[in-house]
Amino acid sequence: xxKFSWTSGLSLFVLALAVLIALFGPLVFPGDPxxxxxxxxxxxxxxxxxxxxxxxxxxxxxxDSFLRLIHGARVSLGIAAVATLxxxxxxxxxxxxxxxxxxxxxxxLSRLIDIQLALPVIVLALAVATVLPPSVISIxxxxxxxxxVSYARVTRAEALVLQNSEFVALSTVAGLRLPKILGRHILPxxxxxxxxxxxxxxxxxxxxxxSLSFLGLGVQPPLSSWGxxxxxxxxxxxxxxxxxxxxxxxxxxxxxxxxxxxxxVRDRIDPSLGAVSxxxxxxxxxxx
Amino acid sequence: xxxxxxxxxxxxxxxITLFAILTIIFFLTTxxxxxxxxxxxxxxxxxxxxxxxxxxxxxxxxxxxxxDFIWSALRGDFxxxxxxxxxxxxxxxxxxxxxxxxxxxxxAAAAVVGIPFGLLAGYFPGSTxxxxxxxxxxxxxxxxxxxxxxxLIYLFGVNLKWLPVAGVNTWQGIILPAVCLAIWALAAQVRxxxxxxxxxxxxxxxxxxxxxxxxxxxxxxxxxxxxxLLPIIxxxxxxxxxxxxxxVVIESVFALxxxxxxxxxxxxxxxxxxxxxxxxxxxxxxxxxxxxxxxxYGLVDPRVRLAKGASR
Amino acid sequence: xxxxxxxxxxxxxMSVSFPTQSGERIEVLSEVSLxxxxxxxxxxxxESGSGKSMLTFASLGLLPKTGRASGEVRxxxxxxxxxxxxxxxxxxxxxxxxxxxxxxxxxxxxRRIGSQLAESARHARIPAxxxxxxxxxxxxxxxxxxxxxxxxPGELSGGMNQRVAIAMVLLQNPGVLIADEPTTALDxxxxxxxxxxxxxxxxxxxxxxxxxxxxxxxxxxxxxxxxVMYRGHLVELGTTEDIxxxxxxxxxxxxxxxxxxxxxxxxxxxxxxxxxxxxxxPQLSDDHDHPPTLERDRRHVVWCWDAHHGHAR
Numbered sequence: 001x002x003k004f005s006w007t008s009g010l011s012l013f014v015l016a017l018a019v020l021i022a023l024f025g026p027l028v029f030p031g032d033p034x035x036x037x038x039x040x041x042x043x044x045x046x047x048x049x050x051x052x053x054x055x056x057x058x059x060x061x062x063x064d065s066f067l068r069l070i071h072g073a074r075v076s077l078g079i080a081a082v083a084t085l086x087x088x089x090x091x092x093x094x095x096x097x098x099x100x101x102x103x104x105x106x107x108x109l110s111r112l113i114d115i116q117l118a119l120p121v122i123v124l125a126l127a128v129a130t131v132l133p134p135s136v137i138s139i140x141x142x143x144x145x146x147x148x149v150s151y152a153r154v155t156r157a158e159a160l161v162l163q164n165s166e167f168v169a170l171s172t173v174a175g176l177r178l179p180k181i182l183g184r185h186i187l188p189x190x191x192x193x194x195x196x197x198x199x200x201x202x203x204x205x206x207x208x209x210x211s212l213s214f215l216g217l218g219v220q221p222p223l224s225s226w227g228x229x230x231x232x233x234x235x236x237x238x239x240x241x242x243x244x245x246x247x248x249x250x251x252x253x254x255x256x257x258x259x260x261x262x263x264x265v266r267d268r269i270d271p272s273l274g275a276v277s278x279x280x281x282x283x284x285x286x287x288x
Numbered sequence: 289x290x291x292x293x294x295x296x297x298x299x300x301x302x303x304i305t306l307f308a309i310l311t312i313i314f315f316l317t318t319x320x321x322x323x324x325x326x327x328x329x330x331x332x333x334x335x336x337x338x339x340x341x342x343x344x345x346x347x348x349x350x351x352x353x354x355x356d357f358i359w360s361a362l363r364g365d366f367x368x369x370x371x372x373x374x375x376x377x378x379x380x381x382x383x384x385x386x387x388x389x390x391x392x393x394x395x396a397a398a399a400v401v402g403i404p405f406g407l408l409a410g411y412f413p414g415s416t417x418x419x420x421x422x423x424x425x426x427x428x429x430x431x432x433x434x435x436x437x438x439x440l441i442y443l444f445g446v447n448l449k450w451l452p453v454a455g456v457n458t459w460q461g462i463i464l465p466a467v468c469l470a471i472w473a474l475a476a477q478v479r480x481x482x483x484x485x486x487x488x489x490x491x492x493x494x495x496x497x498x499x500x501x502x503x504x505x506x507x508x509x510x511x512x513x514x515x516x517l518l519p520i521i522x523x524x525x526x527x528x529x530x531x532x533x534x535x536v537v538i539e540s541v542f543a544l545x546x547x548x549x550x551x552x553x554x555x556x557x558x559x560x561x562x563x564x565x566x567x568x569x570x571x572x573x574x575x576x577x578x579x580x581x582x583x584x585y586g587l588v589d590p591r592v593r594l595a596k597g598a599s600r
Numbered sequence: 601x602x603x604x605x606x607x608x609x610x611x612x613x614m615s616v617s618f619p620t621q622s623g624e625r626i627e628v629l630s631e632v633s634l635x636x637x638x639x640x641x642x643x644x645x646x647e648s649g650s651g652k653s654m655l656t657f658a659s660l661g662l663l664p665k666t667g668r669a670s671g672e673v674r675x676x677x678x679x680x681x682x683x684x685x686x687x688x689x690x691x692x693x694x695x696x697x698x699x700x701x702x703x704x705x706x707x708x709x710x711r712r713i714g715s716q717l718a719e720s721a722r723h724a725r726i727p728a729x730x731x732x733x734x735x736x737x738x739x740x741x742x743x744x745x746x747x748x749x750x751x752x753p754g755e756l757s758g759g760m761n762q763r764v765a766i767a768m769v770l771l772q773n774p775g776v777l778i779a780d781e782p783t784t785a786l787d788x789x790x791x792x793x794x795x796x797x798x799x800x801x802x803x804x805x806x807x808x809x810x811x812x813x814x815x816x817x818x819x820x821x822x823x824x825x826x827x828v829m830y831r832g833h834l835v836e837l838g839t840t841e842d843i844x845x846x847x848x849x850x851x852x853x854x855x856x857x858x859x860x861x862x863x864x865x866x867x868x869x870x871x872x873x874x875x876x877x878x879x880x881x882p883q884l885s886d887d888h889d890h891p892p893t894l895e896r897d898r899r900h901v902v903w904c905w906d907a908h909h910g911h912a913r
Contacts, residue, residue, distance in 0.1 A: 114301070115308045120533030123570050129555050130563050131316050207432040211537050214434050215552055230438065237438070238446050245442060248435045259430035496706040498662050500768065501693030501723050503685075510719065515710050 008264045011257035018254050022077045025070035033071040034222045037062035045242050057242055059232065068229060069247060075225040076251075079136060080205035083143035088198050090144060091151025092190065096182050098152070099159025109156060113149050121146040121208075129217045139218050143208050147201050154197065155190040162186050192269050199265040203258030210251045226251045295583055302579045307358075309571045313564050314357045318346070366565040371554065376561035380547060380569050387539065387546035391531035393466040395524050398473035403520055406481025407513065413486060421478050428475025433534060437468045437541035465542045469534055473527050480523050484516030491515070518585060525581045529574040606677045607635035608808040609659070609696065609776045614671035616654045616663065616832075625668070629654045632671075632834045634827055636776055636808045643823025643840070644812045645855065651832040652812045656778050660696060661688045676775075693723050697769035697807075699798075701781035703761035707753035713764055714749030720768040738767040742797060759790035766797065773805060780812045795822065816855055820844055828852045837901045848902045 040062040044050040050057050056065040098109035116124075125142045132138035162185065212218035213227030224232070226247045233243030324341045341347055345356070360366065366376040409421030444450045444464060488494065489512055497507050536548035543549065547566055554562035616629040629651040636642050644652050656662075658669040661682030673680045675695055682688060692698075700706050707716055717735040726734050736746045742763035753761055762782065769777060779798060783791035799822055802809050813819050819826055819840075826843040828836040828851065836849040847853045 111304070111308075115305050119305075119309060119571055120530060120574055122533040122536050123567050126536070126551050126555055126563060127313060127316050127567050130558070130560055203430060207430075210432055211434055215537065215540055216556060217552075230435070234438070237442060241442055241446065244438055248438050252431055252435045252439075255432055256427060256430045260426060263426065492700065492702055492706040493708045495662065496698070496700060496765070497708070497719075499660060499692055499698035499700075500720050500772065501689045501691070502719065503689055506719075510711075511708050515708060518710065 007260055011260040011264075014253060014257040015261060018073060018077060018257075021070055022073040025073060029067065029070060031064060031067045033067040033224075034063060042236070042240050042243075044240065045246075048242065056246060057240070059243055060236065065243065065246065068224060069226070069250065072224055072226045072229055072247070075136075075219055075223055076206060076209055076227065077254075079139055079143070079209045079219075079225065080202055083140045083209070084147065084198055084201045084205045086140060087144035087147030087201065088151050088194055091148035092155045092187075092194055094148070095152035095155030096159045096186050096190065099156040099162075100178070100182060100186065102160070106156070106160075109152060113153055116149050125212065125217065134217050134220055136219055136223070139209055139212055142212065143205050146208070147205070150197055150201075151194060154193050155186075158190045158193065159186050162189055196262075196266045196269050200259070200262035203255050203262055206251065206255045206258060210255075298579055298582050302575050305575055306572065309575075310358055310361050310568070311354075313361075313567055314354055317560055317564060318353065318357070361564075361568060364565075366568070367561040369554075369559050369562045371557045371559045371562070376559075376565040377569075379562055380550065380565045383545060383547045383550045384569065386544060387532060387535045387548060390462065390466055390469060390535055390538070390544075390546065391528050393462075394469035394473045394531050395528050397466070397470040398477040398527065399520075399524050402474040402477030403481045406478040406483075407485045407508065407516070409478070410482040410485025410489065411508065411512075418482070421482055425475045425479035425482075428471050429479070431471075433468055433472055434537045434541045436471065437465065437538055440464045440468060441541070461542070461544070465535075465538045465544055468538050468541075469531050472534065473531060476527065477520070477523065481516065481520055484519055485512055488512040488515045522581050522585055525577050529577045532570050532573055604638055607637050607674070608676060609636040609810070610672075610674040610677075611635070611655065611659055612672040612674070614655055614658050614669065614673070616651070616658050616667055616669045618664075618667050628832050629658065630832045632829070632832075634810075634834065634837070636810050638808055639803075639806055640824045641802070641809045641811055641822050643819035643826040644810060644829060645814065645816050645819045645826060646829030647814055649831075650829040652814075652829055653780055654832075655829075656698065656780050656810075656812065659778075660692055660698065662692075693720065693769075693772045693774065695774050696776045696778060697772060697774035699762070699765050699769060699777065699779040699782045701784050703765050703785065704753055704756075704758055706765065707761055709752065709754055711752075712749065713751050713753065713756070717749070717764070717768055717771060720771045724772040726771065734771060735767075738770045739764075741770055741801065742767045757790075759786050759794060762786060762790075762794050763797065766794075766801065770801065770805065775807060777802065777807045777809045778812070779809060781814070782811075783818060784813070784815070791818075798822075816844075828855065835902070 037058075038061060040054065040058050041060050043054050043058040043062075045057040045065070046052055046055040048057075054064050054066070056069065058064055059068070094109060098106045124145060128138065128142050128145070132141070209218060209225060210227030210230070213225045214231045216231065219225045219228055221228075229247040230244055230251070233240075233247065236243045324337060324344060324346055328337060328340060345353065348356075364377045368374065369376045369379055372379050405417075405421055405424075409415075409418040412418055441464065493515075494507060494511055497511050502510070532547070535546055536551055538544075539546045539548035540552050547569065551563060551566040551570075553559075554566065612633045613631045614629060614633070615627060615631050617625040617627045620626050628649075632651070632655055634642065634644070634655070644655070646652050654663070654667075657667075658671070659673050659680075661680075663669055669682070675691060680688065680691060707713070714732075714735060717738065718731045721731045721734050722728075732749075735749060739746060739748055744760060744763050744767065748756065748760070748764065753764075756764070782798065783794050786794060795818065798809075801807075811819060811822055816826075823840050826838065826840050827834055828843065828849065830849075830851045836843065836847070836852045843852060844856060847856045
């Protein structure tokens, strides 16, 4: 998996295509994904006897499935990207600060990390969902809350090491302010790890968003993501399987591609981070 | 630092975590959210609001409410479910066995299939078996669980009509959800066992064991498996905790009346008492599993015991 | 019982190569031939990377999977083949014992000493009801108390673990013992104790021994003969007396001259010796032809392109 194999190439292609569709799809294929036309409800896709007018068929309200998938890509990938970025930024900042300041800030962070690791993510999501009404913002928050810990952990460790290093000490002596020290010296050093973790988290965020939306805790109508399309189509699994199968397969393929690419980026930049994600307690297993 | 203080330390950490989680639940539900408003219809009058607020005790000072909440929570009392009209904890506990069984089946299946597969792959890196293991673990871990559930329902329920589409009225109903959870657990276990075997095989003690004339079978059994076994068991028990929460999605896909489905329904029903009870039950089982594993690990593995004794 | 006229262990034209990243194979051991005679100590000295350990691993069929070995190994006249797994499994441990450099990581950290000793005893066909008493006896021979049986390697010091490793060898009672840097990882006082112990047990159990070390001092103290290795080649072989007092190969000369120093290898005086195996002359040293062999027996032999140079000293 170290080399850029055909699987990595295919994954890159799939992901790039998905991103392009999310960005430009609605411009290239104009049309209202929420246009209700009950006369055309539950049309099959073109290969199952449908027409080219709605080549992926329509849902129970006669809305065009293809347009809904294209607009859903925007929502799904957009939420995943923003949430990944937010989690990374928050986690990195907190980790750097705690590692640099040490003392009580560090102790507090370590406790917080321990506590969050003892709490299954979905439980946290449920707890948040009871409070925040389901919306795009609440999903982004839930996903970011579930990812920030790993960034904080890694950057804290690196900041701790750098904090004791000479050039950071010299910068302090030279009178550089805290934001400058963090930005100039610590951030560049933690950046590779952060990028690797982000590339690995993106795929997970796609799945997480889809799961939440599927459960009804995610985006609400009229907005729809791939996850909510799956949820909507679910009751037609016997009558019109394409309604649920097509978005399901798209989510699976895109998530798989993002994961394969994430693994590839990790192998290229920092293979040691692999243990962190594959096995939460890998460190217990090693003898060294 | 001796064994007993290690145990005390771990128990203390678990208790702190439990308190932290209770505190988070308290603040989320009573400080950020408005539990009174959630119980009333949107067009309720201010008088009705004030009356219910007093009735439920939300007019008391925050600290009193917090102490009251903790005290009740420790007794497992989260109040009555507005939906079931019964104590929330009782509702949760009667749904627990189904979810526990699902998770147990998945962990067991993952261990029985995944560990030998992972060890085999680790022993022959680069072989067909190894590439198969990498494929299974990559796809299994990345594939969204609920999508897998839907595809399985379509294939076996709709297309082949072998198994029921949803519900647990018969024993067949549990097969597909268990498979869904098991595939994820198996993928993780394969990856973990493979890494363990590769790590262990590179150790000098394997070389010395070979130089003693042990066969490869003996080395795999008595040295590699033996050295990887504790981490593997630890991982399996952690998985059990993760699967309890993974069941939220899968139970919803298959409409199984377990804890996960209950939690989701309660969130959608705004049945705050049940949600709190579920969060506490899942978090508690997670904490207890972690604690027991850590203790067992510390007591059984000489390396952990020695390292903890030296460094902590 | 041991015949004195055939070697205990005969390694003939042993070569080992490994693939590099670019796909070529690089030779780390080139046609090295050595014999271990009954009840002698053969010292093998050379810097790290000189191929000493590869010789051991190739002889025992324990090379990493990417390594490729050629040559012939004979145990008391019987040819050994790495692919005969069953025979090799009997040979390892019971006929040829190995002691390695890092004692602690060489013992399984999650198994008690007793169970790892028992493993060796079982392989040596010691009856089950005698394993415990045999283990205690073996521990006693290496001056360790019986209570060590219940300990884990992590609870013992490096020196103690090395004695455990020696006790494991004693249980299997091989005719040949290969000790690969047995004391390098230990501190100085422990080094001395372990060497004393090894020497005593070797005499008592009538083992032939190959002692491998980068430290000529250690070798000198124990070996009957010394083989000098450099960059995968055997460059000089002779009695300890001859090697130490009349070194002929320029590398050996440097080694002997700098023996007490911390860093025994100094390139400077070798540069102008004209020897093909030396640094600074890559074209010649990459040549795969083996240097001319002058003699092959138990006397003093030098392998060097510049044979004249070798004899001149």
